[in-house]
Amino acid sequence: MSKDVMADLKRDHIVKLLSKGIRVDGRKFDEMRPINIEKNYIKSAEGSARVHLGNTDVIVGVKMIVGQPFPDTPNKGVLTTNAELIPLASETFESGPPGRPAIELARVVDRGIREGQAVDMEKLCIEAEKEVWIMFVDIHIIDYDGNLFDAANMAAIAALKNAVVPAKRADKGEDFPLPVAHEPISVTAVKIGEHILVDPTYDEEIVADARLTVAANENGNLCAMQKGGEGSFSVDEVLQVVDLSRRLGAEVRSKT
Amino acid sequence: MQRNDSRESAREIVVPGDLLADRSMKAGPGTYVENGNIYASLLGIKSIRSNTIGVVPLSGQYVPIRGDMVIGKIVDMGASNWLVDIKAPHPSPLHVNEVPWRVEFGETGRFMTVGDLVLLKVVGVDELGRVQISMKEHGLRKLAGGVVFDVAPAKVPRVIGRSGSMIQIMKNLTGCRIHVGQNGRIWIDGDLDNILRAVEAIKLIEKEAHSRGLTEKIKSLLDHSPSKGE
Numbered sequence: 001m002s003k004d005v006m007a008d009l010k011r012d013h014i015v016k017l018l019s020k021g022i023r024v025d026g027r028k029f030d031e032m033r034p035i036n037i038e039k040n041y042i043k044s045a046e047g048s049a050r051v052h053l054g055n056t057d058v059i060v061g062v063k064m065i066v067g068q069p070f071p072d073t074p075n076k077g078v079l080t081t082n083a084e085l086i087p088l089a090s091e092t093f094e095s096g097p098p099g100r101p102a103i104e105l106a107r108v109v110d111r112g113i114r115e116g117q118a119v120d121m122e123k124l125c126i127e128a129e130k131e132v133w134i135m136f137v138d139i140h141i142i143d144y145d146g147n148l149f150d151a152a153n154m155a156a157i158a159a160l161k162n163a164v165v166p167a168k169r170a171d172k173g174e175d176f177p178l179p180v181a182h183e184p185i186s187v188t189a190v191k192i193g194e195h196i197l198v199d200p201t202y203d204e205e206i207v208a209d210a211r212l213t214v215a216a217n218e219n220g221n222l223c224a225m226q227k228g229g230e231g232s233f234s235v236d237e238v239l240q241v242v243d244l245s246r247r248l249g250a251e252v253r254s255k256t
Numbered sequence: 257m258q259r260n261d262s263r264e265s266a267r268e269i270v271v272p273g274d275l276l277a278d279r280s281m282k283a284g285p286g287t288y289v290e291n292g293n294i295y296a297s298l299l300g301i302k303s304i305r306s307n308t309i310g311v312v313p314l315s316g317q318y319v320p321i322r323g324d325m326v327i328g329k330i331v332d333m334g335a336s337n338w339l340v341d342i343k344a345p346h347p348s349p350l351h352v353n354e355v356p357w358r359v360e361f362g363e364t365g366r367f368m369t370v371g372d373l374v375l376l377k378v379v380g381v382d383e384l385g386r387v388q389i390s391m392k393e394h395g396l397r398k399l400a401g402g403v404v405f406d407v408a409p410a411k412v413p414r415v416i417g418r419s420g421s422m423i424q425i426m427k428n429l430t431g432c433r434i435h436v437g438q439n440g441r442i443w444i445d446g447d448l449d450n451i452l453r454a455v456e457a458i459k460l461i462e463k464e465a466h467s468r469g470l471t472e473k474i475k476s477l478l479d480h481s482p483s484k485g486e
């Protein structure tokens with residue numbers, strides 16, 4: 001992945017504006033960009049959604065096949081999450097095998113779904129130890145302007161919610177809606193100097209010292225976290241991001 | 257103004273391959289000639305100026321032309337040159353001979369370093385699209401302070417306006433120093449409130465580049481901004 005050099009004076013400008021309480025795009029510090037979710041976007045997928053988060057544009061598709069369970073979870077379905085950062089989305093993305101950022105993205109989205117118990121995996125068991133549903137969540141980035149984590153997470157949750165298990169196609173009885181039990185929504189905040197900003201744009205991500213992603217479910221229970229960047233968060237700041245995640249996550253959840 | 261408007265309403269959008277004219281006219285930018293006929297090579301608006309027919313692109317990458325003033329960003333350094341990103345298809349090296357200082361071999365970093373912004377001129381483009389850039393002209397320099405942002409290169413003529421009219425209005429009404437690079441990079445310096453007003457105005461120009469009466473809109477936007485005072 002080729003790195004984008006940011007002009008020093010652009011960086012200075014962002015920091016200067018923040019000290020006056022203004023973000024470059026005029027948002028408040030705790031304000032997400034406009035969210036637009038189109039459900040069932042890809043007809044050939046079991047479930048899908050396209051999410052516009054400001055200028056960030058992500059499509060998530062869910063596909064399901066019948067396969068073998070893992071030996072340690074013989075009565076549970078399998079979840080596989082994949083993301084690729086293709087050059088179409090940004091000039092800083094290179095083609096080739098998934099790099100560190102793509103793997104991190106897939107893992108954070110995966111962790112939200114898995115640890116948030118978004119899907120009741122036991123209902124995806126067909127015959128214990130023999131046959132279960134294997135679920136693929138594929139994340140495609142169409143346009144990148146920061147905060148892929150949250151865009152991909154909300155697209156994944158929206159896609160899961162409209163997914164239908166294709167049992168008939170696989171000769172396993174009647175189709176049924178994917179058993180979605182919880183809706184974990186992640187909210188990402190970055191720290192620039194002393195300021196905590198949610199839903200960073202591309203420019204803000206470059207300037208940021210540190211990044212924290214917190215996923216919470218509809219009951220406000222935390223289910224996943226991911227910290228990035230070289231800077232640090234104090235305990236109070238972490239709790240502040242947790243609060244933001246619960247509050248903003250509820251708004252986002254109503255849209256998925 | 258009225259006459260101008262009626263002519264603009266005849267604006268025609270063409271796609272690559274559209275027949276524009278026969279050999280009676282001269283082929284301008286954004287066209288190609290086949291069997292003596294002139295065709296559009298870009299998606300854009302057909303424009304006729306005296307006897308020349310051309311296409312003004314609706315969007316697209318910056319293509320450097322000799323004489324363009326551009327704003328470049330230093331992305332790498334060598335012992336005797338800097339590598340500058342001017343948003344062109346090819347990377348553009350700036351040789352130490354083309355800067356206004358005397359730079360000893362290996363001392364490039366003492367003058368400009370990665371992340372600096374510079375005002376440059378394109379002094380040559382060869383047939384492969386490789387560019388030669390220079391800082392050796394009056395007014396060309398390293399930029400300090402202010403803010404920089406990008407607009408689509410196709411919208412630059414609208415930001416500048418006819419013979420610089422639009423940019424002059426913005427400079428007068430905001431009191432900012434503004435440089436518009438032909439590559440779509442814009443640098444603005446002044447006090448913070450005025451910078452933000454100028455940025456807002458330019459974003460509006462970019463969004464409504466193809467609408468009429470834009471100059472008036474910009475004038476009223478900047479006149480009614482609260483921070484303008486009396």
